[in-house]
Amino acid sequence: MTGFATCPGIVIITLITSLISIPVKAEIWTNEISDVQYGRIGSNVTLLCSASRNGSAVEWRLNGTRVASSFAVLQNGNLILTNSDSTMEGNYSCHDKKGQLLRATALRLGYGPALLRIHCIAANYYSICCSWEQNVKTFLPTEYISTFRHASKASETCHQDFFRTNVCTIKNPKNWHSSYVVNITEVNPLGSTFTLSRIQFLDIVKPDPPERVSAEPVHGSPRRLRVYWEYPATWPKESSFPLRFQVQYKPMESRSWSVVEATHLTTELTDVLAGHFHIIQVRAMDLLGNGNWSEWSTEIKALPWLEPTPKPEESESSTQSHTENTDHSSTSESKVESEEQYEKLALLVSLGSLGGVFLALLAFFTILIWVRHKGKEETSKQELTSMMKMKSLPM
Numbered sequence: 001m002t003g004f005a006t007c008p009g010i011v012i013i014t015l016i017t018s019l020i021s022i023p024v025k026a027e028i029w030t031n032e033i034s035d036v037q038y039g040r041i042g043s044n045v046t047l048l049c050s051a052s053r054n055g056s057a058v059e060w061r062l063n064g065t066r067v068a069s070s071f072a073v074l075q076n077g078n079l080i081l082t083n084s085d086s087t088m089e090g091n092y093s094c095h096d097k098k099g100q101l102l103r104a105t106a107l108r109l110g111y112g113p114a115l116l117r118i119h120c121i122a123a124n125y126y127s128i129c130c131s132w133e134q135n136v137k138t139f140l141p142t143e144y145i146s147t148f149r150h151a152s153k154a155s156e157t158c159h160q161d162f163f164r165t166n167v168c169t170i171k172n173p174k175n176w177h178s179s180y181v182v183n184i185t186e187v188n189p190l191g192s193t194f195t196l197s198r199i200q201f202l203d204i205v206k207p208d209p210p211e212r213v214s215a216e217p218v219h220g221s222p223r224r225l226r227v228y229w230e231y232p233a234t235w236p237k238e239s240s241f242p243l244r245f246q247v248q249y250k251p252m253e254s255r256s257w258s259v260v261e262a263t264h265l266t267t268e269l270t271d272v273l274a275g276h277f278h279i280i281q282v283r284a285m286d287l288l289g290n291g292n293w294s295e296w297s298t299e300i301k302a303l304p305w306l307e308p309t310p311k312p313e314e315s316e317s318s319t320q321s322h323t324e325n326t327d328h329s330s331t332s333e334s335k336v337e338s339e340e341q342y343e344k345l346a347l348l349v350s351l352g353s354l355g356g357v358f359l360a361l362l363a364f365f366t367i368l369i370w371v372r373h374k375g376k377e378e379t380s381k382q383e384l385t386s387m388m389k390m391k392s393l394p395m
Contacts, residue, residue, distance in 0.1 A: 036106045038140060038189040039084055047079040049094035049103050057097060063090045084109055086139070110139035112190035118182060118197040122205045122291070123234040125241055128170040130158060130182050132195070138188050145185040150178050158182065176201045205291025207243060208232035210282045215302035222274040222304050225249075228266045229282045229297070243284040248296070251276045263287070277303050 039045035049058050060067040060079045071088065073080040081088050086109055094103040114136040122128045130146070146158035146168040158168035170180065180201065185194040210229040218224035227247055231237040248257045251273045260267060272278055281296040 035104075036108065039081075039107060039109050040190055041085055041109050041111060041139075043084060045081045045084045045088075045107065045109070047081070047092050047094075047105050047107065049077040049079070058102065059095045059097075059099075061093045061095065062088075064093075067092070081107075108140060108189075110188070110190070111136050113138065113142070113186035113188055113193035115193065116184055116186060116195040118184055118195060120180075120182060120197065120199045120204050122173075122201065123208050123232070124236065125176070125205065126172060126236075128173055128180070128199075128201065128204065129167060130170070130184075130197070130199075131167045132184050133166065134186070138190075140188045140190065142186060142188045145187065146183070148180050148182045150175055150180045155183065173201055202290045205286055207284045207286070207291075207294040208234045209294045209297040210245065210284050211297070213280065213282050213297045213300050215278075215280050215300060217303065217305035218268065219305055222306065223270065223272055225269045225272050225278065225280070225302050225304055226266065227269065227280055227282070227302075230265060232284065232294070235284070242287045244287045245282055245284050246293070247280065247282050249278050249280045251278055252301070272304050274304055275306065277301050 037045075037047065047060070049060075056077070058074075058077045060072070060074070067079065071082060073082065077094070079092065079094070089107055089109050092105045092107055093101055094105075096102055114134070116132040117135060118130060118132045120128055120130040130148075132144075134142075142165075144160070144165060146160055147155040148158045148170055149155045150173075158170055160168045168184075170182075173180070178201070180199050182197045182199065183194055184197075185192055209232060211232055213227070213229040215225050215227045218226055227249075229245070231243065235241075235243065242263070245262045245267075246259055247262060247267055247269070248259045249269055249272065250257045253276070258269075258271070260269065269278075269280075278301065279299050280302060281299055283296045284294045285291070
């Protein structure tokens, strides 16, 4: 159960003023016969005009305006407000026939005290703080009387500060294993009512949440986070009552929490989701298991270790260098290809030239052979003709 106040950590300032005056004509508040009257909402309220003589006619005014007869009855100079409600609050004045002020009354309406809701908590083993709230808002000035007792001993005062009207403190409780009875009495102009609450000390021990919670990545481990925290200021670290802790964590996108236990002021989470922000909270409890867990600490966010990436300048330089290298490589490749093409063309030209020379030589030798062969044939024919002529000559 969440308390209405935490003591002695957070100071709750509650101011209750005894009267809130509504401005009216100055003559009402400077007259010695002015007073304040309280009434219960829903009841009939009678305002007296004791200064009237022998029930002579008087006139009642509310905040300077004549009172309407629809909600009031005039009886022997007194004004009776029937079934009163909050709209009837204000400054009433009673006047004679000449308009002279006879009596002035400030009317405040509300409810009488009722049972309170009391909640007690021990943020450590050295004090108990009890706080309370009204079940019925009275709308009237209220005071509280707070006492306590344990076992069969006499009542003692539960200490209240001036500015903390709904909180009291039991300092240095003497018996942790016995029950305490807390008595809070509410008093207002319409009466008083007391409320009793029985508490068992060891059942109400509840530390405040751990403080200064922080987390850091573990270098080289993208699935680890190291978490740190400190004891709450209201729980002395050097005391004989150490605390144990729970750490809950989850990726920001997840609805499911993971929980680990710890007895020291640091722990290492070993299964976080790499590359994702995590929400982390810590709570505390008495090491022996007495009382209750504290509320969870304020959420913090942490990101596991990420492998470093090149800086933008380096990336640009690398990209530019790569582009230049690529361009240079492309140019070189183009040059090589051109040279290879030139070499192939030169080779083809050379081969063509050689082929031409070879064909020329071949033609030359062919012609030469043909000429020689032709010459031999002519010689043979001539010799044959000569022989024929010689044969035809007469012997």
